[in-house]
Amino acid sequence: MHLQHLALTNFRNYRHFEAAFPPGAIILCGRNGQGKTSLLEAVHYLTAAHSPQAATDRQLLHWDAARTDSNPYLKIAAEVAAAGGVRKLEVRLELGQPSGAAGEPRLRKTVLLNGAKKRVSDMAGVVNAVLFLPQDMALIEGGPGGRRNYLDATLCQVDAAYAAALAAYTRVLAQRNALLKALHDRRSNGAAQLEFWDGQLCLHGAQLLARRVLAIAEIQTHAAPLHRELAGGSAQLRLDYRPSYAAVPLQPGMFAEAAPAQPGVEEIAAGMLVRLRALRAAETARGTTLIGPHRDELRFMEDGVDLGLYGSRGQGRTAVLALKLAQMAWMHTRTGEWPILLLDEVLAELDQQRRSQLLRHVTGAEQLLLTTADANLFDAPFRAHAQVWEVLAGTVQQRP
Ligand SMILES: Nc1ncnc2c1ncn2[C@@H]1O[C@H](COP(=O)(O)OP(=O)(O)OP(=O)(O)O)[C@@H](O)[C@H]1O
Numbered sequence: 267m268h269l270q271h272l273a274l275t276n277f278r279n280y281r282h283f284e285a286a287f288p289p290g291a292i293i294l295c296g297r298n299g300q301g302k303t304s305l306l307e308a309v310h311y312l313t314a315a316h317s318p319q320a321a322t323d324r325q326l327l328h329w330d331a332a333r334t335d336s337n338p339y340l341k342i343a344a345e346v347a348a349a350g351g352v353r354k355l356e357v358r359l360e361l362g363q364p365s366g367a368a369g370e371p372r373l374r375k376t377v378l379l380n381g382a383k384k385r386v387s388d389m390a391g392v393v394n395a396v397l398f399l400p401q402d403m404a405l406i407e408g409g410p411g412g413r414r415n416y417l418d419a420t421l422c423q424v425d426a427a428y429a430a431a432l433a434a435y436t437r438v439l440a441q442r443n444a445l446l447k448a449l450h451d452r453r454s455n456g457a458a459q460l461e462f463w464d465g466q467l468c469l470h471g472a473q474l475l476a477r478r479v480l481a482i483a484e485i486q487t488h489a490a491p492l493h494r495e496l497a498g499g500s501a502q503l504r505l506d507y508r509p510s511y512a513a514v515p516l517q518p519g520m521f522a523e524a525a526p527a528q529p530g531v532e533e534i535a536a537g538m539l540v541r542l543r544a545l546r547a548a549e550t551a552r553g554t555t556l557i558g559p560h561r562d563e564l565r566f567m568e569d570g571v572d573l574g575l576y577g578s579r580g581q582g583r584t585a586v587l588a589l590k591l592a593q594m595a596w597m598h599t600r601t602g603e604w605p606i607l608l609l610d611e612v613l614a615e616l617d618q619q620r621r622s623q624l625l626r627h628v629t630g631a632e633q634l635l636l637t638t639a640d641a642n643l644f645d646a647p648f649r650a651h652a653q654v655w656e657v658l659a660g661t662v663q664q665r666p
C-alpha cells in the first residue's frame with residue numbers, strides 16, 4: 267500500500283500541511299528541528315492512533331493552537347492506495363474542557379474510515395507501516411517492556427485475533443491484579459473470583475503467547491538472511507522468545523496453522539493454569555500477577571551472544587534494521603500488502619558497506635519516506651530514483 271495524500275492540521279509544528287505522495291522513495295531533507303520526524307510520526311499514528319514517541323497525545327497538538335484557538339484540535343487525514351481500492355482515514359483530536367480543578371484538559375479522539383465513524387480498534391490493518399527511529403536501539407539495550415510493546419504493536423497491525431486477545435488480556439490482568447492486591451491487604455477473600463480470572467488470564471494469555479511465538483519464527487526466517495547481508499559476514503541473528511513460564515516446550519510448528527489452534531494453545535493455557543495455582547501464595551504475597559505474556563522476554567542473539575548485554579552500537583543498530591526490514595517482508599506475507607516504510611535518520615552511524623546494502627534493500631519497498639539532514643548521504647543511484655523534499659519550519663517543498 268502507499269500513501270497518496272496527507273493533510274495535517276495542528277500536528278506538532280505543522281499548522282496546515284497538505285501534499286500528494288507518489289509511490290517509491292521520498293527523501294525528507296532539512297536542518298534539525300524542522301519537522302522531518304514529525305511527518306513520519308503523523309503517518310505512523312494512522313496505524314493505531316498512538317504516537318511511537320510522545321508520552322501523551324497532548325504533545326502532538328500544535329502549541330499555538332492550544333494557546334490561541336477557540337476550539338483547539340489536530341487532524342491527520344490520509345488517502346492510502348491498497349489492493350482493494352483507496353482507503354480514507356481521518357483521526358481528529360479535540361481539546362475539551364479541563365476535567366476537574368487540577369485536571370488536564372482531555373483530548374477527544376474521533377476516527378473516520380471512508381467517512382464513517384469507527385472505534386480506534388477498527389483502525390488496525392487499515393494503514394500498515396514499519397517505522398525505524400534512532401531511539402529504536404532501545405529495543406535491544408532497553409528493558410523488556412519496550413520489546414513487548416514492539417511485538418504487540420507489530421502483531422496488532424496484521425492479526426485482528428491478536429489485537430482482540432490483547433485487549434481482553436489487558437483488561438483481565440488489571441482486574442486480577444486489583445483482586446490480588448485486595449487479597450494481599452486482606453480486604454477480600456475472593457478465592458472463587460480469582461479462579462475465574464485465572465481461567466480468563468490463561469485463555470487469552472495462551473493466544474498471545476502462541477501468536478507471538480509463531481510470528482517471531484516467521485519474522486526470524488526473513489531477519490536472519492537480511493542481517494547477514496547488512497552485516498556482510500556470516501554471523502547468525504536469532505530472535506529468542508523467553509516466556510515467563512514454560513509449562514510446555516514451545517515449538518513454532520505447534521501453531522503453524524493459519525490460526526493458532528489446538529492442541530498448542532490449549533496445552534499452554536492448561537499448563538499456565540497449573541503454574542498459577544502453584545504460584546498463588548507468592549502472588550497473593552506480592553499482590554500482583556507473576557507470569558504471563560506481560561512478563562515475557564525477547565532477546566536478540568548473534569551467534570549465541572546476547573546483543574543486549576554484549577553487542578556494540580553498530581551491531582545493535584544492524585540487528586534492529588534487519589528486524590524492521592524483516593517485519594516489512596513478514597507483513598507483506600501475512601497481508602499481501604507492502605507496508606509503508608518510514609526510516610528516520612537511518613544512514614547516520616552506519617558504515618559505507620551497510621549503508622549501500624540497506625539502500626539496495628529498501629528500494630524494493632512500495633513506498634518509503636526517509637529523513638536526513640544531508641541528502642548527500644544517499645548514493646547517486648538511490649537519489650536518481652527518489653524525490654527530495656525540503657522540510658523547513660513545518661512546510662515541505664519538492665526540490666526541483
Ligand atoms: N506540539 C508542538 N507544537 C509545535 N511545535 C512542536 C510541537 N512538538 C514539537 N514541536 C517542534 O517541532 C519541531 C520539529 O520536530 P521534529 O522532531 O519533527 O524535527 P526534525 O526535523 O526531525 O529534527 P532533527 O533533525 O533534529 O531530528 C521541533 O522544533 C519541535 O520543537
Ligand SMILES: [Mg+2]
Nearest residue numbers: 302303304610
Ligand atoms: Mg528528527
